[in-house]
Amino acid sequence: MALEMTTDTESAMDTTMSAPPAVSAEGETLKMRGRDVKVFYGDKQALHGVDLDVRKNQVTALIGPSGCGKSTFLRCLNRMNDTIDICRVQGDILLDNDDVYDPRIDVVELRARVGMVFQKPNPFPKSIFENVAYGPRIHGLAQGKSDLEDIVASSLQRAGLFEEVKDRLDEPGTGLSGGQQQRLCIARAIAVSPEVILMDEPCSALDPIATAKVEELMDELRQNYTIVIVTHSMQQAARVSQRTAFFHLGNLVEEGLTNDIFTNPKDQRTQDYITGRFG
Amino acid sequence: MKDHIVSSFNEELKELAGRVVEMGGLAETLVHDAVTALLRQDRELATRTIAADQRLDNMQAELEELCISVIARRQPMASDLRDIIAAMRISNDLERVGDMAKNIGKRTLAIESEFNNKQLAVGVEHMSDLALEQLKAVLDAYTSGDLEVVQRVHVRDDEVDALYTSLFRQLLTYMMEDPRSITMCAHLLFCAKNIERIGDHATNIAENIYYMISGSHLPTDRPKTDELAQSTTV
Numbered sequence: 001m002a003l004e005m006t007t008d009t010e011s012a013m014d015t016t017m018s019a020p021p022a023v024s025a026e027g028e029t030l031k032m033r034g035r036d037v038k039v040f041y042g043d044k045q046a047l048h049g050v051d052l053d054v055r056k057n058q059v060t061a062l063i064g065p066s067g068c069g070k071s072t073f074l075r076c077l078n079r080m081n082d083t084i085d086i087c088r089v090q091g092d093i094l095l096d097n098d099d100v101y102d103p104r105i106d107v108v109e110l111r112a113r114v115g116m117v118f119q120k121p122n123p124f125p126k127s128i129f130e131n132v133a134y135g136p137r138i139h140g141l142a143q144g145k146s147d148l149e150d151i152v153a154s155s156l157q158r159a160g161l162f163e164e165v166k167d168r169l170d171e172p173g174t175g176l177s178g179g180q181q182q183r184l185c186i187a188r189a190i191a192v193s194p195e196v197i198l199m200d201e202p203c204s205a206l207d208p209i210a211t212a213k214v215e216e217l218m219d220e221l222r223q224n225y226t227i228v229i230v231t232h233s234m235q236q237a238a239r240v241s242q243r244t245a246f247f248h249l250g251n252l253v254e255e256g257l258t259n260d261i262f263t264n265p266k267d268q269r270t271q272d273y274i275t276g277r278f279g
Numbered sequence: 280m281k282d283h284i285v286s287s288f289n290e291e292l293k294e295l296a297g298r299v300v301e302m303g304g305l306a307e308t309l310v311h312d313a314v315t316a317l318l319r320q321d322r323e324l325a326t327r328t329i330a331a332d333q334r335l336d337n338m339q340a341e342l343e344e345l346c347i348s349v350i351a352r353r354q355p356m357a358s359d360l361r362d363i364i365a366a367m368r369i370s371n372d373l374e375r376v377g378d379m380a381k382n383i384g385k386r387t388l389a390i391e392s393e394f395n396n397k398q399l400a401v402g403v404e405h406m407s408d409l410a411l412e413q414l415k416a417v418l419d420a421y422t423s424g425d426l427e428v429v430q431r432v433h434v435r436d437d438e439v440d441a442l443y444t445s446l447f448r449q450l451l452t453y454m455m456e457d458p459r460s461i462t463m464c465a466h467l468l469f470c471a472k473n474i475e476r477i478g479d480h481a482t483n484i485a486e487n488i489y490y491m492i493s494g495s496h497l498p499t500d501r502p503k504t505d506e507l508a509q510s511t512t513v
Contacts, residue, residue, distance in 0.1 A: 234354075234356060235354050238356070262356050262357060262360075263356075263357060263360060263361065263494065264357065264361070264494030264495070265357050270357075271357050271358060272281055274356040274357050275283070275355070275356050275357050275358060275359045276283050276284050276285060276288065277280070277281040277282065277283055277284065278284065
């Protein structure tokens with residue numbers, strides 16, 4: 001019965017809504033939890049049983065050398081790995097108390113709750129307005145045209161892009177600069193009111209100014225959203241995140257407060273990696 | 280520890296550590312010379328010590344510049360960052376140690392009356408031996424990374440403090456007994472205070488080395504026994 005009473009954006013996943021949220025030892029709410037997560041690409045195992053929590057309203061940075069499994073883990077969080085045929089995922093991923101890999105889950109809906117921003121800005125070949133309006137429209141989040149316009153405007157505002165594009169919302173999104181395109185993609189992600197935003201190296205194709213704007217944005221966004229970011233820039237991880245997880249060879253080596261990880265890591269491998277001594 | 284992928288970064292860290300050790304050596308020499316000059320009334324040595332402090336100041340300024348440049352260019356992390364911060368702080372302490380030695384040198388020149396009180400001389404010498412021993416131990420630990428030595432230095436500073444307190448009382452007694460000795464005794468008192476401070480700087484260095492190596496801080500609740508604890512009763 002509970003199913004029928006929930007709104008469109010929530011629905012099937014909220015069968016366990018009454019359960020209290022999981023909390024960390026410090027009393028922080030755990031928005032997402034990974035338990036013994038193993039991922040295989042065909043015969044090759046990419047993740048070897050990772051336990052990692054994502055805390056609500058915090059930025060969690062995943063760092064590690066190429067091929068360490070950080071992006072693989074990130075993509076498990078909203079089942080982006082489903083798009084890869086040979087990919088198998090074992091273990092549990094929980095969003096609040098919902099099992100993300102529950103067969104009854106609507107994946108499209110999951111990805112509205114757990115949005116994603118990619119390495120390369122990938123706006124649709126449509127107008128700026130349509131890029132942002134698309135998600136709310138297909139998810140039925142807007143009650144009419146003016147409501148949709150409000151959602152687009154507020155999303156662009158929250159992504160720090162509105163002032164720059166408000167007079168040319170009809171122009172193609174692909175005509176914006178790289179940094180603006182990436183903020184457009186962030187606006188598109190937040191337009192569907194996600195709970196978690198996954199970012200896979202969101203600044204690696206941006207210049208330092210555009211990077212700084214996105215980083216500033218992350219800090220603002222975390223008031224309302226939970227953010228997980230994969231980054232190759234240690235300085236970026238240090239700047240934007242509250243917690244950092246270091247992956248190596250498909251294992252989670254160390255996770256902790258960003259401050260501790262970058263000043264006094266516990267594991268020698270973390271120390272070697274972040275100080276540039278690897279190999 | 281493994282070497283950096285970027286070898287020039289390695290070189291810079293080694294260079295930094297080398298300069299700290301060099302500064303340490305010079306600071307030790309300055310203190311030793313200053314106290315020797317004081318006890319022997321060697322005005323020539325005192326003058327040389329005062330002049331040599333300038334070199335220590337320059338080294339400190341250069342080292343700080345190098346640290347800032349490394350931070351700006353390399354964005355060091357974890358143990359590298361701690362190494363650099365520790366080098367900067369330790370060089371500050373060593374520069375101050377040099378200032379203390381210089382001050383003792385200046386007072387040596389200012390003391391005109393004959394410094395012939397053997398008991399006081401022994402007290403000052405003993406105190407400076409201990410402070411120098413502390414400084415040397417902690418500088419050795421900087422190179423060896425021996426945390427036990429670091430902790431021992433940290434605890435032993437009490438002994439320097441205790442010696443200072445006893446010297447303080449002796450000097451007060453002399454001054455009360457013979458007002459003509461007041462100028463000399465006041466200078467000596469400041470010299471003793473300088474030596475006591477050198478002990479404090481050795482303790483600071485110990486704390487910085489501890490942080491550099493372990494990443495955590497030495498507990499700071501050392502029992503403190505200085506002259507203020509007893510001065511009201513003197």
